[in-house]
Amino acid sequence: MSTTAVAHAHAGHPPTTTGLDHRKIAIWAFIGSECMLFASLISTYLIYKGRSVTGPFPHEWWCRATKATSAAGPIAGCPAGELFKPILNIPVTSQSTFVLLMSSLAMVLALAAVENNDKPGWAGPGWGGRLLESSKLWLLTTAILGAGFLCYQAYEFTSFIHEGLTIKTNLFGSSFFTLTGFHGAHVTAGVLWLLTLLAIDIKRGLGPRDALLVDISALYWHFVDVVWIAIFTLVYLIR
Amino acid sequence: MAHEPAHHGAPETVASAEAHVAGGEVHEHPTWHTYKWVALILTVITIVEVWVYYIPAFVASRIFVPALLTMSAVKFVIVVMFYMHLKYDHKLFRALFTGPLIIAMTTIIALMFLFAKLVIRTG
Amino acid sequence: MATTAAVPTYSGTSEHAETGLWSWLTTVDHKRIAALYLGTSLFWFLIGGIEATIIRAQLAFPNGKVVSAQVFNELFTMHGTTMIFLVVMPLSAAFFNLLIPLQIGARDVAFPRLNAFSYWVYLFGSIFLNVSWFIGSAPDGGWFGYTPLTTLAYSKNLNIDFWVLGLQILGVSSLAAGFNFITTIVNMRAPGMYFMRMPIFTWMAFIVQFLIVLAFPVITIALIFLQFDRFFGTNFYEIAQGGDPLLWQHLFWIFGHPEVYILILPAFGLVSEVLPTFSRKPLFGYPVMVYSGMLIAFLGFGVWAHHMFAVGMGPIADTVFGVTTMLIAIPTGVKIFNWIFTMWGGVLRFTTAMKFAITLVALFTVGGISGVMHASPPADLQQTDTYFIVAHFHYVLVAGSMMGLFAGVYYYFPKFTGRLLDETLGNWHFWLFFIGVNLTFFPMHFSGLYGMPRRIYRYDAGQGWELFNLLSSIGVAFQAVGTIIGFWNFWRSSKVGAIAGADPWGAPTLEWSIPSPPPDYNFATIPTVTSRYPLWDVKSPALTADVPPGVVDRGRGRTPPTIRIPTARELGIPMPNPSIKPLFAALFMTLMFASLIAIHKDKVQLAVALVIVFAGALTASLYAWLLTPLEDEH
Structure with a gap:
């Protein structure tokens, strides 16, 4: 083997064993780990469901004076001002769920735009194609929808506190705020991540060689979304 | 396992080569x-x-x-x-996700049994 | 890839690129990080050992007066926490760091700076945990921290806060390392290093990383609940509010049982390297070793409640967990038999490493069998919370994990330092430790069956426990002297030990094909692997041609032969730049967690301010880290 050949063999990095990027394997391992994190939180919520000794309750009407609860509707004979509605606000949370689902759509479009950034016109003719080609637009949209979800959550948390449910009030409050708070913290980290990518995109433009950066953030973002799909059903809808 | 000849030069080259591989998958992406x-x-x-x-x-x-x-x-x-x-990606990722997911779901179900939460509603 | 490139002839040390404090603070080299892990965990082994010695001094005679009940509680809590989280796990991590890249033919781990971050988090977390001694509030709730004992109602001081926050910090270190090593093993194997050709140590390390990344999130959440209960008045473990202390026990053991395998599988891996080398035979039943390791890990997630038979979970749960626990004995027993058959008919060489390894095989079996005993719920009800259990888990952890890890230290010390450990001192270390371990822990089976409960700080005479306790305490003296001799050996041999060649043992795996200590780039040419034992493989002469057989130079204290090994720059190998940023990120993260202590002192605003400041500093250092490329552009 000639000297130059040796030098060449030494230069640079050997290709990865699987041909995949390290970071993508790491993010999937991380997502696997997060499954166990949310499994612990969700288990705790479900174990403590219906074990709170005081109200407010997620799905039941309750009467402070008589300590009676009812899943069916208002409790007869409860003094005025002592009767409380179930605390979960399904219409509002349905909207925030929709917002988060749509953010996932925006995220896949952002990734597609970045991956095809070197092929002008890939998304077809007309204004629709031009819209689909804008990675900045879709990154921004995803971040805004994520921030919108957080606004819904902030509204939900403050209204619960006004209605007398804090993290200290009962088991429902403790497990609910911790579970959804953890999810919200993940969304917050995701929004920061997306804004960072957007800043890089504005500064120097993201192209196919950066696709992996967007890909791993997208995987994280969709994972946070599927966790919410589970939470929405298990916490909000199932009584 | 196809091993290309060693890359010459900077990590940038490697990164773009990998992006190229990823680019190859783009056609399969929805x-x-x-x-x-x-x-x-x-x-x-x-x-x-x-x-x-x-x-x-x-x-x-x-x-x-x-x-x-x-x-x-x-x-x-x-x-x-x-x-x-x-659905389209490397099967390794499927394993990295479904394995932990199965353990996580089994753990949830086992805990539901242990805390007597998993009972069949009879009317 | 052609591998016939001339492997440089080497023996002796590589050219040290840099030494000095700054180079250690900024290092991203997996071998240096391994050395840091090794040194730090051995230091904590001494501290944990001192704690154990005081415990045994207190219990040597009835009505001991060495320490108070409170100090005794702190001692056994910190002894357990230290030995598990600050000794066995990071000592295993030292070997993960050193060996995974070397065994798979890689130049570093997948994320070198994340690797440095893991170490610094471990270091700062361990210091934080032990600072509690100096302010008189060392954790005192047992290493398992059962609620409600650890809730604010029963533990008003800072003790448990240090424990909770310390474990959170250490968990970050393990998780970060876990993702790093998974990626490294999947993605950085040399050409031809198929999964079923990986050395067993790397296999066990791979399995352990999955255990870590799946088990640690659960303890993280359990600790967050406890932390919130203590700091913010939530109700997770408040019985009056309907909370259930059993939730803690379940979550803790969902983590805690996989943790047991996190502690033992690396030692199993090391022994699986040592036994073939010194038997001059390939490992018996390699695929079965791999599959049994996987099976142990998988079943390890389905046995946790066997730690909780005494709480009365009902016949169905008891049966299920009893059966799964007994099932796990099958893959474990298979491993024991494979090791025995590896030695069977081999050309055995009884080096110190080999003695430690054989001891693991023998004594782990003792601990394993007592484990099968309390897999049976009726038997467990008799044994639970007695010294019988203490005997069991010390047989698997000290006579198992620690023996295996010491085997690894003796075996791999030449690869770490380029020098061999002294065999005479090693023999003293081994025999004293061996006698000490058995003398300490075997009598505990009897004191336990005679009814002596765990965690009592004194006992009355006349219950038949005196002799066994005295024997246990004498045993600790043997262990202590043995350990001191061993540490003296480590220190002295690292200065004046005999120079080891690349392959002093005639070992079969890839790490022995490169100089000791390896140059920063490990492999001048990434090797192509054609078998499980490339250095024993007549079909790969390229890898073995330049490896001198056996020890190059037995002379003590000689300076290593100065055969120059080319630097990475000369070979044109891009190396990651040193970076101080992981250290800063780790420091700010530790300080962020530590600031929460102020909440307990009713200085909530101060705590919030500090957390915000350190979280900001952490974020800034993370951005600085992530936006700096790992390497210079070429």
């Missing part, structure tokens, strides 16, 4: 139309979920919980398959 349909299905299922929540007879029925769990499982699976590209 297009805007797939993404649009997935979003539509997600929206429709969510609407159905919320709608049945407001039907007292359905809520009281035995299929309420299984129906909701199924609907949310469908949403979960299509996001993972299409938006997270697990």
Whole structure:
């Protein structure tokens, strides 16, 4: 083997064993780990469901004076001002769920735009194609929808506190705020991540060689979304 | 395992080579139309979920919980398959996700049994 | 890739690129990080050992008066926490760091700076945990921290806060390392290094990383609940509010049982390297070793409640967990038999490493069998919370994990330092430690069956426990002297030990094909692997041609032969730049967690301010880290 050949063999990095990027394997391992994190939180919520000794309750009407609860509707004979509605606000949370689902759509479009950034016109003719080609637009949209979800959550948390449910009030409050708070913290980290990518995109433009950066953030973002799909059903809808 | 000859030079080269590999997959990735349909299905299922929540007879029925769990499982699976590209991506990623997911779900179910939460509703 | 490139002839040390404090603070080299892990964990082994010695001094005679009940509680809590989280796990991590890249033919781990971050988090977390001694509030709730004992109602001081926050910090270190090593093993194997050709140590390390990344999130959440209960008044473990202390026990053991395998599988891996080398035979039943490791890990997630038979979970749960626990004995027993058959008919060489390894095989079996005993719920009800249990887990952890890790230290010390450990001192270390371990822990089976409960700080005479306790305490003296001799050996041999060649033992795996200590780039040419034992493989002469057989130079204290090994720059190998940023990120993260202590002192605003400041500093250092490329552009 000639000297130059040796030098060449030494230069640079050997290709990865699987041909995949390290970071993508790491993010999937991380997502696997997060499954166990949310499994612990969700288990705790479900174990403590219906074990709170005081109200407010997620799905039941309750009467402070008589300590009676009812899943069916208002409790007869409860003094005025002592009767409380179930605390979960399904219409509002349905909207925030929709917002988060749509953010996932925006995220896949952002990734597609970045991956095809070197092929002008890939998304077809007309204004629709031009819209689909804008990675900045879709990154921004995803971040805004994520921030919108957080606004819904902030509204939900403050209204619960006004209605007398804090993290200290009962088991429902403790497990609910911790579970959804953890999810919200993940969304917050995701929004920061997306804004960072957007800043890089504005500064120097993201192209196919950066696709992996967007890909791993997208995987994280969709994972946070599927966790919410589970939470929405298990916490909000199932009584 | 195809090993290309060693890359010459900087990590930049490697990165772009890998991006190129990823670029090769792009053609297999779904297009805007797939993404649009997935979003539509997600929206429709969510609407159905919320709608049945407001039907007292359905809520009281035995299929309420299984129906909701199924609907949310469908949403979960299509996001993972299409938006997270697990349907198209390397099978290693599938293993890295489904393995832990199975352990996580089994743990939840075992805990539900241990805390007597998993009981079959009889009317 | 052609591998016939001339492997440089080497023996002796590589050219040290840099030494000095700054180079250690900024290092991202997996071998240096391994050395840091090794040194730090051995230091904590001494501290944990001192704690154990005081415990045994207190219990040597009835009505001991060495320490108070409170100090005794702190001692056994910190002894357990230290030995598990600050000794066995990081000592295993030292070997993960050193060996995974070397065994798979890689130049570093996948994320070198994340690797440095893991170490610094471990270091700062361990210091934070032990600072509690100096302010008189060392954790005192047992290493398992059962609620409600650890809730604010029963533990008003800072003790448990240090424990909770310390474990959170250490968990970050393990998780970060876990993702790093998974990626490294999947993605950085040399050409031809198929999964089923990986050395067993790397296999066990791979399995352990999955255990870590799946088990640690659960303890993280359990600790967050406890932390929130203590700091913010939530109700997770408040019985009056309907909370259930059993939730803690379940979550803790969902983590805690996989943790047991996190502690033992690396030692199993090391022994699986040592036994073939010194038996001059390939490992018996390699695929079965791999599959049994996987099976142990998988079943390890389904046995946790066997730690909780005494709480009365009902016949069905007891049966299920009893059966799964007994099932796990099958893959474990298979491993024991494979090791025995590896030695069977081999050309055995009884080096110190080999003695430690054989001891693991023998004594782990003792601990394993007592484990099968309390897999049976009725038997467990008799044994639970007695010294019988203490005997069991010390047989698997000290006579198992520590023996295996010491085997690894003796075996791999030449690869770390380029020098061999002294065999005479090693023999003293081994025999004294061996006698000490058995003398300490075997009598505990009897004191336990005679009814002596765990965690009592004194006992009355006349219950038949005196002799066994005295024997246990004498045993600790043997262990202590043995350990001191061993540490003296480590220190002295690292200065004046005999120079080891690349392959002093005639070992079969890839790490022995490169100089000791390896140059920063490890492999001048990434090797192509054609078998499980490339250095024993007549079909790969390229890898073995330049490896001198056996020890190059037995002379003590000689300076290593100065055969120059080319630097990475000369070979044109891009190396990651040193970076101080992981250290800063780790420091700010530790300080962020530590600031929460102020909440307990009713200085909530101060705590919030500090957390915000340190979280900001952490974020800034993370951005600085992530936006700096790992390497210079070429």
